[in-house]
Each structure stands twice: as C-alpha cells, then as structure tokens.
Amino acid sequence: MSAMGSEFTHLDDKGSARMVDVSSKDVSSRTATATGFVRLSPECVALLRAGDIPKGDALSVARIAGIMGAKRVPDLVPLCHPIALHGVTVDLAIDDAGVAITAVTRTADRTGVEMEALTSVTVAALALVDMVKAVDPAAVITDVRVEEKTGGRSGVWRR
Numbered sequence: 001m002s003a004m005g006s007e008f009t010h011l012d013d014k015g016s017a018r019m020v021d022v023s024s025k026d027v028s029s030r031t032a033t034a035t036g037f038v039r040l041s042p043e044c045v046a047l048l049r050a051g052d053i054p055k056g057d058a059l060s061v062a063r064i065a066g067i068m069g070a071k072r073v074p075d076l077v078p079l080c081h082p083i084a085l086h087g088v089t090v091d092l093a094i095d096d097a098g099v100a101i102t103a104v105t106r107t108a109d110r111t112g113v114e115m116e117a118l119t120s121v122t123v124a125a126l127a128l129v130d131m132v133k134a135v136d137p138a139a140v141i142t143d144v145r146v147e148e149k150t151g152g153r154s155g156v157w158r159r
Helices: 002-007 042-052 058-071 114-132
Strands: 026-041 087-095 099-111 140-150
Touching: 026 042, 026 114, 042 087, 042 114, 058 087, 058 099, 087 114, 099 114, 099 140
Parallel strands: none
Antiparallel strands: 026 099, 026 140, 087 099
C-alpha cells in the first residue's frame, strides 16, 4: 500500500484518505465554468416563460440556490479545501427543451474552483426541479460538466 501514497494525491502512505496540503502552492486568480441542463416538458417550459409556475419564480430560486451551493462545497465534498470565493454567477436560459444552467466561480487562492462551479450548477438544477416538480415530475438533470478552468500551475483548460 505504500505505493498508493505516492501515486494518489488524496491517499497517505497507508492508503488512508487525506486532504492535500496546498500551503506551498502560489495564490493565483482562478476561475471555473460549469454547465448543465434540466430537461422539461413543453408545458413546463411554457409556464416558465410566462412566469406562471405555481410555486413562484423558479429561475430566481434556482439562481440563489446555485450561489449558495457553491459556498457550501467543503461541507458536501469531503476532501475539498475551504476557499474564499470572490465571485459566483449563475445564469439560467430557457429553451424549448428546458433550462440551460451556467455557473462561473472565481477566487484568488491556492486551489481551483471547479468543484464549486459543478456544485453550483447541480444545486441550481435541484432547486429548479423542486420548483417545477408539481408541473413536471419527469424533469431530468443532465450534462453537468466543467467547460473551462483558468489559473494555477496548469493554466487554461477548455473542453
């Protein structure tokens, strides 16, 4: 098992999970963009466009939930570092098949913000489903993924 500690960054010499020490890494400006989609029925899309979802403003609730979700990542993902988020934007766009969600997270820290962006999109999608489930119980969350990250030693990565 001692080889695991050298091969896997989140395992120690004995193969036990650990949080990686990032204290020696340089602080740098970092961003991450993630996207996802909530597939909805045509009837639900029409209600969203008209602002007639029975529970209220589903898109605003989803946007706020996405921002809040990004801020809770270290509580949800066991080995993620608590970092200072300097910005989170969550955009929701209705199209004929449902709602596209894009989250951009920003920090100046020692580790990236990809998990924050992914969590933001996922929590926004969950909140949206909660807001529309009475109208569309078959709503589907799909295609949650990182599209881009910037900063740190690896620089820019794009899908």
